Amino acid sequence: MATSDVSSVGFTRSKQSPILIATRGSPLALAQANLVLHQSRRAFPNLDFEIKTFKTTGDKMQSASLAQEGKALPKGLFTKELETALLEDKADLAVHSLKDLPTELPTGLKLGAVMHREDVRDVLVYRSANFSQENSQCGGRGYAKGLTLDQLPNSAMVATSSTRRRAQLLARNSTLKAPEIRGNVLTRLDKLSRNMELDATILALAGLTRLNFRITYDGSLQGDGVPPGLMATILETELMLPCVGQGAIGIEIREDDERMTTVCKGLNHADTFQCVSAERAFLAAMGGGCQSPVAAFAENLGKEIRLRAISFVNGPARLAEARGPASEAVDLGRKLAAELKVQHG
Numbered sequence: 001m002a003t004s005d006v007s008s009v010g011f012t013r014s015k016q017s018p019i020l021i022a023t024r025g026s027p028l029a030l031a032q033a034n035l036v037l038h039q040s041r042r043a044f045p046n047l048d049f050e051i052k053t054f055k056t057t058g059d060k061m062q063s064a065s066l067a068q069e070g071k072a073l074p075k076g077l078f079t080k081e082l083e084t085a086l087l088e089d090k091a092d093l094a095v096h097s098l099k100d101l102p103t104e105l106p107t108g109l110k111l112g113a114v115m116h117r118e119d120v121r122d123v124l125v126y127r128s129a130n131f132s133q134e135n136s137q138c139g140g141r142g143y144a145k146g147l148t149l150d151q152l153p154n155s156a157m158v159a160t161s162s163t164r165r166r167a168q169l170l171a172r173n174s175t176l177k178a179p180e181i182r183g184n185v186l187t188r189l190d191k192l193s194r195n196m197e198l199d200a201t202i203l204a205l206a207g208l209t210r211l212n213f214r215i216t217y218d219g220s221l222q223g224d225g226v227p228p229g230l231m232a233t234i235l236e237t238e239l240m241l242p243c244v245g246q247g248a249i250g251i252e253i254r255e256d257d258e259r260m261t262t263v264c265k266g267l268n269h270a271d272t273f274q275c276v277s278a279e280r281a282f283l284a285a286m287g288g289g290c291q292s293p294v295a296a297f298a299e300n301l302g303k304e305i306r307l308r309a310i311s312f313v314n315g316p317a318r319l320a321e322a323r324g325p326a327s328e329a330v331d332l333g334r335k336l337a338a339e340l341k342v343q344h345g
Helices: 003-007 027-043 055-064 080-087 129-132 161-174 185-193 205-210 256-268 270-286 326-344
Strands: 018-022 049-054 093-097 110-112 122-127 200-204 230-235 247-255 292-300 302-310 319-326
Touching: 018 027, 018 080, 027 049, 027 093, 027 185, 027 205, 027 256, 049 080, 055 129, 080 110, 080 247, 093 256, 110 256, 110 270, 122 185, 122 205, 122 247, 161 292, 185 200, 185 230, 200 247, 205 302, 230 319, 247 256, 270 302, 270 319, 270 326, 302 326
Parallel strands: 018 049, 018 093
Antiparallel strands: 093 247, 110 247, 122 200, 122 230, 292 302, 302 319
16 A cells, blocks of 8 residues: 555644554553554555553453452443544544454444454463462362363363353353453463462463463463463364454544545455454344353355354354355344344244
């Protein structure tokens, strides 16, 4: 994308002003914003981009007392302040974990681009058997490399703040316990390491990857700030279907901002955008948000999209799958939601 394509379009502020990328201040959010910053500078080397951080209501609640544990978080808690910054012309692009972005956006805003998607799979994180033996005075169980969901003992405690993960866990083993856990990735890992009542937690592989964490050959989880003695097993999507938009970074802009629309064209990954459009259309048609007990994953198969979904709304698990033209991604998502609604009666 030539720089002239962008600079020739009007700008809401002075053309000499840097293009402001709004983000949350959490480590993962900053890592994602820096990915957008890097790609923006590479695509438009003659433009000036800067990151501007905002503290969202969701960030404040996560850092507040544990009285919030066990209470469902309303939608938009991690996006509202960034969207306000866009509407008040205090930022030009807002970077979100797409899974946190509601399907219904405020008037005047739109999803301008979606970056190339990371691995969508989830990761089961747990303490190693050696760690538990070395800290036997603290109690708590540890497990060998390659622990699977089916190998967890009855009544094991797998902490998660996701209704989608909780529902799929309990569908596999109804005796499991799934208490709430809040905070950023490192906070959750620290809680698992210190709280011997917990057996495991589940995190998104994409988030771990963007924080430069890695799973070594012996199954241990390594990275800056990761507590020692933690292990990890990647869960295939057949075992744990991801939430809508998982692994994708969404860029939100003002609807009438032609200049940022042009920038987004240079940042957008078309295949990913089609897939998440199918997923988000499914979620919207189901009438839910990011805390709904539903999951969906779309894969681009060339000219076709394969969409798989699971819903625990109003009863036990209901599974559905459909394929359709990539150009009709939104219709595919709506169609699959209608099928699941029929199954639920």
